[in-house]
Amino acid sequence: MKIAIAGAGAMGSRFGLMLHQGGNDVTLIDGWKEHIETIRKHGLSANLNGQELTAQLKVELQSEVNLQNEMELIILFTKAMQLDKMLSDIQPMLSENTKVLCLLNGIGHEDIIEKYVPMKNIFIGNTMWTAGLEGPGRVKLFGDGSVELQNLGEGEEETAKEIAQVLTNSGLNAQYSDNIRYSIYRKACVNGTMNGLCTILDTNMAGLGETSPAHEMVAAIIKEFVSVAQYEGVELDLEEVVAHVESCFNPDTIGLHYPSMYQDLIKNHRMTEIDYINGAVSRKGRKYSIPTPYCDFLAQLIHSKEEILEAH
Numbered sequence: 551m552k553i554a555i556a557g558a559g560a561m562g563s564r565f566g567l568m569l570h571q572g573g574n575d576v577t578l579i580d581g582w583k584e585h586i587e588t589i590r591k592h593g594l595s596a597n598l599n600g601q602e603l604t605a606q607l608k609v610e611l612q613s614e615v616n617l618q619n620e621m622e623l624i625i626l627f628t629k630a631m632q633l634d635k636m637l638s639d640i641q642p643m644l645s646e647n648t649k650v651l652c653l654l655n656g657i658g659h660e661d662i663i664e665k666y667v668p669m670k671n672i673f674i675g676n677t678m679w680t681a682g683l684e685g686p687g688r689v690k691l692f693g694d695g696s697v698e699l700q701n702l703g704e705g706e707e708e709t710a711k712e713i714a715q716v717l718t719n720s721g722l723n724a725q726y727s728d729n730i731r732y733s734i735y736r737k738a739c740v741n742g743t744m745n746g747l748c749t750i751l752d753t754n755m756a757g758l759g760e761t762s763p764a765h766e767m768v769a770a771i772i773k774e775f776v777s778v779a780q781y782e783g784v785e786l787d788l789e790e791v792v793a794h795v796e797s798c799f800n801p802d803t804i805g806l807h808y809p810s811m812y813q814d815l816i817k818n819h820r821m822t823e824i825d826y827i828n829g830a831v832s833r834k835g836r837k838y839s840i841p842t843p844y845c846d847f848l849a850q851l852i853h854s855k856e857e858i859l860e861a862h
C-alpha cells in the first residue's frame with residue numbers, strides 16, 4: 551500500500567519503519583529539516599528491541615510537499631499543536647480516496663481533521679506502542695504495543711478493518727474498535743496520568759509506580775476523566791481503567807519508557823500536549839460544571855515547567 555506518515559518523529563518513524571519492513575511503499579513527512587535530510591542521506595537508523603538496523607525510506611520535507619503525489623493512506627503522527635499546519639501542508643497528497651488515520655494522543659483531533667478531509671475518509675484511533683527519538687534520523691524502539699481504530703464516516707467499517715489488517719500485517723497489532731470514543735478516553739487516561747506525572751517527577755512509568763502516592767494520584771486523575779467522559783455518553787469503568795493504567799508501571803513491558811511529554815519537555819525543552827489531555831478535561835469540566843482539581847493543577851504545573859525551561 552502507498553502510505554505516508556505525516557509527522558515522522560519517534561512514533562511516525564516506528565510506524566514508518568514497521569510498515570516499510572512489512573512491504574508497503576512508505577514516505578515519511580516531517581518539518582524537522584535535519585531529521586529528514588539525515589534519513590535522505592543515511593537512511594533511518596533504529597535500535598529495534600536491541601538490534602541495530604538502517605532502513606532506506608522515502609522522505610519529504612513538510613514545507614516542500616507541493617507535487618501531486620497521492621497516497622492511499624496517510625497516518626497522522628504529529629504533536630497535537632502541529633496537526634492543523636501538517637494537514638494544510640499535505641493537501642497535494644490527498645485525493646478524494648485518500649484515507650487519513652489519526653493516532654495522536656489526546657482528545658478531539660477530529661474537529662481539526664474535518665476541516666481538510668471528508669468524513670468518509672477519516673479514521674481515528676490510538677496506540678499503546680512507544681518510541682523515542684535519539685537524534686535526527688535515529689530512533690530507539692522497544693516493547694510491544696497495539697492499535698485500535700474506527701471509521702468516523704458511516705458505512706466505512708470494512709475499510710477500517712482493512713486498514714487495521716494492513717497495520718497488523720506489519721506487526722503493529724491493530725484492531726477495529728466498535729466504540730473508538732471509549733478507547734480514546736481510556737488511552738487519554740494513560741496519558742493524563744503517566745505523561746504529566748512522570749514529567750513533573752522526572753521519572754519513567756516504572757519509577758512513578760514505585761512511589762507510595764502513585765495509586766492515589768492516578769485514581770484521582772482518572773476519576774475526573776471518567777466523570778467528564780460520562781457527561782459525553784462514554785461510560786468508563788473506573789477500576790478497569792485504573793488497572794489498565796497501572797499495568798504501564800511494569801518494567802518488563804513498557805514501564806521503562808519515558809512518556810512522550812517527558813521527552814518533549816525535560817529532554818528537548820519543547821512545548822507539551824497537556825492542553826489536549828488534562829487541559830482538555832479541565833475545559834470540559836468547566837463547561838459541564840464538573841470539578842477537575844487534579845487535572846487543573848497538573849496542567850498548571852506543566853505550563854509553569856514549560857515557562858521555567860523556556861520551552862519552544
Ligand SMILES: NC(=O)C1=CN([C@@H]2O[C@H](COP(=O)(O)OP(=O)(O)OC[C@H]3O[C@@H](n4cnc5c(N)ncnc54)[C@H](OP(=O)(O)O)[C@@H]3O)[C@@H](O)[C@H]2O)C=CC1
Nearest residue numbers: 557558559560561562581582627628654655679680681810
Ligand atoms: N513517543 C511515544 O512513545 C508515543 C507518542 N504518542 C503520540 O504520538 C504523537 C507523536 O509523538 P512523538 O512521535 O513522540 O513526537 P516527536 O516529538 O518524536 O515528534 C513530533 C515532531 O516534533 C518535532 N521534533 C521532535 N523532536 C525534535 C527535535 N529534537 N528537534 C526539532 N524538532 C523536533 C518534529 O517536527 P517539527 O520539526 O515539524 O516540529 C517531529 O515531527 C503525539 O500525539 C504523541 O502524544 C503516542 C504513543 C506513544
Ligand SMILES: CC(C)(CO)C(=O)C(=O)O
Nearest residue numbers: 678679680740744809810
Ligand atoms: C502510553 C504512553 C506512555 C506509551 O504508549 C504514551 O502514549 C506516551 O508516551 O505518550
